[in-house]
Amino acid sequence: MTRQQRSIDKHQRLLQAAEAVVHRQGYHLTTLADIAREAHVPVGGIYYYFRTKESMVEQIITARMAELTRRMEEWERDRPPLARLEALVDIWREDSEIDARYGCPIGSLCYELSRAGARMAGLAARPLLLLREWSEKQFRILGAADPGGGAEHLVMALQGASLVGNAFHDPGAIVRETDRLKTWLRQRVAN
Amino acid sequence: MTRQQRSIDKHQRLLQAAEAVVHRQGYHLTTLADIAREAHVPVGGIYYYFRTKESMVEQIITARMAELTRRMEEWERDRPPLARLEALVDIWREDSEIDARYGCPIGSLCYELSRAGARMAGLAARPLLLLREWSEKQFRILGAADPGGGAEHLVMALQGASLVGNAFHDPGAIVRETDRLKTWLRQRVAN
DNA sequence: GTCTATATGGAGATAGAC
DNA sequence: GTCTATCTCCATATAGAC
Numbered sequence: 001m002t003r004q005q006r007s008i009d010k011h012q013r014l015l016q017a018a019e020a021v022v023h024r025q026g027y028h029l030t031t032l033a034d035i036a037r038e039a040h041v042p043v044g045g046i047y048y049y050f051r052t053k054e055s056m057v058e059q060i061i062t063a064r065m066a067e068l069t070r071r072m073e074e075w076e077r078d079r080p081p082l083a084r085l086e087a088l089v090d091i092w093r094e095d096s097e098i099d100a101r102y103g104c105p106i107g108s109l110c111y112e113l114s115r116a117g118a119r120m121a122g123l124a125a126r127p128l129l130l131l132r133e134w135s136e137k138q139f140r141i142l143g144a145a146d147p148g149g150g151a152e153h154l155v156m157a158l159q160g161a162s163l164v165g166n167a168f169h170d171p172g173a174i175v176r177e178t179d180r181l182k183t184w185l186r187q188r189v190a191n
Numbered sequence: 192m193t194r195q196q197r198s199i200d201k202h203q204r205l206l207q208a209a210e211a212v213v214h215r216q217g218y219h220l221t222t223l224a225d226i227a228r229e230a231h232v233p234v235g236g237i238y239y240y241f242r243t244k245e246s247m248v249e250q251i252i253t254a255r256m257a258e259l260t261r262r263m264e265e266w267e268r269d270r271p272p273l274a275r276l277e278a279l280v281d282i283w284r285e286d287s288e289i290d291a292r293y294g295c296p297i298g299s300l301c302y303e304l305s306r307a308g309a310r311m312a313g314l315a316a317r318p319l320l321l322l323r324e325w326s327e328k329q330f331r332i333l334g335a336a337d338p339g340g341g342a343e344h345l346v347m348a349l350q351g352a353s354l355v356g357n358a359f360h361d362p363g364a365i366v367r368e369t370d371r372l373k374t375w376l377r378q379r380v381a382n
Numbered sequence: 383g384t385c386t387a388t389a390t391g392g393a394g395a396t397a398g399a400c
Numbered sequence: 401g402t403c404t405a406t407c408t409c410c411a412t413a414t415a416g417a418c
Binding site for chain 1: 215216301303306307312315320340343346347348349350351352354355358359360364368371
């Protein structure tokens with residue numbers, strides 16, 4: 001194993017630790033020391049991989065976009081459009097326990113960074129934008145009326161479910177809303 | 192005007208300033224100095240009215256609950272149940288500009304305080320709980336099926352609309368979702 | 383009751399040894 | 401490339417004069 005190899009590993013380890021800790025504690029309450037501890041890296045050593053705290057969150061978001069894109073491409077390969085949208089909703093259903101505890105990692109970061117300057121706010125909104133545009137594309141393929149409105153509602157419902165489920169610490173609330181959403185999806189497509 | 196009178200005024204001024212600044216900047220990014228400046232009060236002078244930053248946000252939430260309750264009682268006096276729910280949705284419609292800029296003051300605080308200890312998280316969730324329970328009561332009066340589920344969806348939709356509208360800085364998105372919600376409301380009640 | 387001055391603590395970030 | 405030691409800044413909170 002080369003030096004460079006180890007370095008990449010450590011970068012990955014730090015990034016995964018950062019993602020986990022920021023999800024649990026939120027951006028503002030997370031210190032770089034918290035992340036260092038989680039990744040078993042000395043405090044100051046972080047600055048070799050993340051120039052600033054902001055660049056760290058940038059990398060989290062970039063990784064999240066890549067992971068989302070990967071899943072969407074997978075669904076586009078092996079499912080019909082309606083099942084793709086249901087698969088998307090099922091992510092929230094499956095993550096209901098963790099999101100009820102810590103909120104949706106995408107949405108909670110949007111709110112936290114929305115006040116941290118236009119650049120950071122715009123970055124945080126990108127995964128949400130990806131979700132909306134990809135959903136709109138699926139609705140369009142399905143021939144649904146108002147695909148843009150459908151996609152908008154879908155993303156809003158998922159985010160609202162996560163926020164309220166988190167506020168009440170109630171994973172059941174998230175599950176119930178995903179069920180309602182899937183019923184709504186099938187009705188919408190039937191027309 | 193007595194001394195006590197002036198003191199109450201200053202307390203009110205500080206509380207209103209705190210509410211406005213925390214809405215604009217979020218809890219974590221707001222310093223007590225920001226609030227003092229907004230209220231034209233010297234920095235240290237805050238601590239006579241707010242023991243700690245946490246007690247300040249407690250008072251904001253308490254005031255918000257009182258205001259919500261006041262409005263709900265007013266609607267219960269002079270509107271039929273369906274119009275009460277529409278009036279609730281219209282609050283978000285009317286605040287779409289400001290919420291697209293700064294997020295829903297209730298929901299964004301829920302996410303921010305959800306990691307700040309169980310006590311603070313529970314406090315932040317109370318306005319949301321009030322909204323859900325009051326809405327459920329209206330659905331029940333209307334004889335709608337699953338009033339609890341209806342209320343849950345209503346609150347989630349409003350919060351999701353605010354979060355997404357804020358992320359995209361798009362008041363139109365919030366307005367569109369309130370329109371969809373009102374259509375949904377009338378359909379639900381028709382059954 | 384009100385304000386000034388200051389203590390305290392902790393965060394992000396850097397310099398430089400290894 | 402990596403880690404230690406440290407610097408600097410600034411926010412909360414307090415002590416005490418008025």
